[in-house]
Amino acid sequence: MLASTSGSAAGRSVPGEERRPRIRLRRPGPQDWLVLLDEASLLPSLSQTIQQQHAQESSVQDGSPDSDGVAQDAAASASSAAMQAGSLGELLSHIGDLGGAQQLGPGDLARALVAAARLPPAAGQDERLAFERTCRQLLARAAELGHHALGPSGQAALIHSAALLQRRAAGDWRGAALAAAEALGPSLPLASMSELTRVIWALATLRAAPPAAWLDAFCRASQSHFHEARPRQLSLTAWALARLDHAPGGPWLSALLEESEPLLGAAAGRDLAGLAWALGTWRRLLGPLPDSWLAALYAATASLLPTLPAPALGQLAWGLGNMGAAPPGPWLDALAATAARRSGGHAAAAITPTTPNAGADLQGAEASGGEGEGSGEDSGGSLSGLQVVNVMWALAQCRHRPAEADMAALMAASRPLVMAPGAGCSPTDLSTLAWAAGRLGWLPQEAWLDDWLAASERLMLGGRFKGSHYATAALELGRWGLTPVAGWRDVFFRSSAARLQLFTARQLGTLLWGVGRMAAPVPHSWLQGVVGAAADALPGDARGDDVGRLLGGLAQAQPVLPPPLLQASSGVGGGGDTGEDPLSDALGGWAVTAEASVTGATAQARHARPAGITVWAADNNGAVRRLLLAAAPLLSGCDARNLVTVAEAAVLLGVAPPAAFASALEAAVERLQARRRLAKPDQAALAAATQQLAALGPRQ
Secondary structure (H helix, E strand, O other), X not given: OOOOOOOEEEEOOOOOOOOOEEEEOOOOXXXXXXXXXXXXXXXXOHHHHHHHHHHOXXXXXXXXXXXXXXXXXXXXXXXXHHHOOOOHHHHHHHHHHOOOHHHOOHHHHHHHHHHHHHOOOOOOHHHHHHHHHHHHHHHHHHHHHOHHHHHHHHHHHHHHHHHHHOOOOOOOHHHHHHHHHHHHHHHHHHOXXXXXXXXXXXXXXXXXXXXXXXXXXXXXXXXXXHHHOOHXXXXXHHHHHHHXXXXXXXXXXXXXXXXXXXXXXXXXXXXXXXXXXXXXXXXXXXOOOOHHHHHHHHHHHHOOHHHOOHHHHHHHHHHHHHOOOOOOHHHHHHHHHHHHXXXXXXXXXXOOEOOOOHHHOOOOOOOOOOOOOOOOOOOOOOOOHHHHHHHHHHHHHOOOOOOHHHHHHHHHHHHHHHHOEOOOEOHHHHHHHHHHHHHOOEOOOHHHHHHHHHHHHHHHHOOOOOHHHHHHHHHHHHHHOEEOOXXXXXXXXXXXXXXXXXXXXXXXXXXXXXXHHOOOEEEHHHHHHHHHHHHHHOOOOOOHXXXXXXXXXXXXXXXXXXXXXXXXXXXXXXXXXXXXXXOOOOOOOOEEOOOOHHHOXXXXXXXXXXXXXXXXHHHOHHHHHXXXXXXXXXXXXXXXHHHHHHHHHHHHHOOOOOHHHHHHHHHHHHHHHHOOOOOHHHHHHHHHHHHHHHHOOOOO
C-alpha cells in the first residue's frame, strides 16, 4: 500500500525474488506495511504520484463506489515489476516462474492477487476459465498459508482484491476478507488514511461487516487522520461505515463534520453525495446538522447539480431528505429541474395537480433504500427509476412543490419502474412514490394509477407488503379521494388481515384514516381485527394526531354488515352497500368519491353516511370501548383539530365511552382552553360533542 508521507530512495530484497532497485515510501509503522513500487511506475514528482493516486480512488455510485476507480488506485500502489502483468498470460508466466500458485510466499501471493484484480475482463471463454482457475488457486493458497502469515500489507491487499474479484471469479471472497480483516485488526492504528479507506471500502463493497469492536477500532484509527484526510477519503470512509450498518460514536461524527466542512467547496460531486448519503443514514445519531455545514454543502453542490452523475444525484437527494435538511427553495428548484430534464419524462402528458389535504399530511412510508440500485454514467447520464424515487422523496420531505412540468416529467419517468415491480421496484419504492405525489399535492394520471394498482396487487399477493406499505396505500387513496375496484380491495383486505398484529399504532391509525376516506365497503371481520390490534398496540409509538386519525378513520368506515345487522340498519344511510360505483367503468376502474377529503370538506360532509359504522360499533361494543380506553392517555397530546375529530368520532360510533376516556377528553379540552388554543368553532364543536357523549349513557 502507498503511505501518505514523503519517502526516500532505498533498496530492499524480497525473499524468493531477484534483487532489483525499489522506491520505498517511509512512515512510522511496521515494515510489512511498506509497499514496494516499481521505479518505472513513478512520475517525476513523488508528491504528484501520491496526488494522482488519491485522484483515482473510487467514487460513490449507486451506493457503491466505482470498482474501476479502485482498481486504478490499486495499480498505483501495486507491487513489484514481477507481478505487473498486462494480461492473464503474463500473470500466469510470473506465477509459473515462482513455482506455481501453490509455492507462492506471502508477499508474492499478495502481489499476485493485486495483479489479478487489475486485469481487464477475459476476452473469451477459455481465458475466463483460466482466470477463474487462477483466482481459485490464489484463494486456496491464502487459506493454506493462513491470513496471519500474510502480514498487514498482504492482509490489506487480500481484502481489497477480494472486493474487485468477487464478481469475476467464484469463491468465498467475503469469508477470506473477513478472516484477513480479523488478522489485520491489531495493525489498524499504524495504517495511513489512504490504506484505511481502501480496506473499509472493500469490506463495505463485499458487505462483510467485521465485529463491532473491530469497527470501533477502525473509527479510532481513522479519526486520528481526519485532519489530513482528503474529501474523497472522508466520503468513502463515511459511506462504507454506513453501508456496514455501523454507528460511530458522537466524537467521531463531530470530528467528521468539523474536518469536512472546510473541504466541501473543493470536493467532487460524487464525494459530496456519498457524504450526504452516509449522514442521512445516521440521522438518528446526529440530530440537527450545523447550519454552517449544510450551507457549505448547498453552496458546493448548487453548481454541480446539472452534471452530477445520476447515481450521485439520487444519493444526494435521499441523504438530504432523510437527514431532515431544508435546502433553500432555489436549490430545490434546481434539483427538481435537473432530475426532470435527465429523467426523460418531459415528453409525457400533463399530470393533473390537486390541492393536498392539510389535515391528512402524514408520512406513510419510509424512504427508498437510498443506495440507488439503478445505473448511471460517470458524467451526468439519465436517471433511473429508483433515482427518480429518491429525488421525489427529498422534495416531499422538504414539502417543496416543483414546477408542474418538472413534476409531470418525474411522474412519467417513474412509471416504467411501477410497471415492473419485483425486478427493481420494492414495496417501499412503490409506497414512496405514491406518498411523495400525495404530499406534494399531485393527483397522478389514470394510467399511472392503474399501473400502481396492478403493481401493488402483485406485491401484496407475493407477501411483500408490510405495515407501512399497507398504511401508505390506504393513506394516498384516501388523500386522493379514490375508490379502487373490488378485486384490488379484496386482495388488500385479505392480505393485510393476517398481519394486523404486526402493525404499529401509528400505522394502524394511518391505515384507518385512509380506508375511512376511500369510501369503500370494509369487511366486517377486517374492521374487528384492526380495532383489536389498535387497542393492543396503543399507546406504543402513537401520538395525539394518531388517535385523531384512528378514531376519525374508524368513524368514516363503511363496514359490510352481516344480514341481521344489515336489516337493523335498513333505511338509514347505506353502510352495507357492496355494489360498485357506477362511475367505475367510465373511469377505467377508478371512481372519484363524493367525499373528497383532499378538498377540506366540513365535518358534516365527512360524516354524511355514519349509520353503518354506528350499527357495527353497537355490535362490537366491548372492542370499541377497549379502543377508547387505550386511546385515553394520548388525548392530552391532541391539538384542537384532532381533539374535535376524536370527540365527533366517539359520538358517531354511538358507544357510551369509558369513564377514563370521558375524563381525559374533558381534561384535554380544559388544557387547550387554558392555553387559549381553542378557536370559537372548535369550542362549539367540542361542547356539542361532549353533551352528546354524556347523553349516550352513564360513565362506566
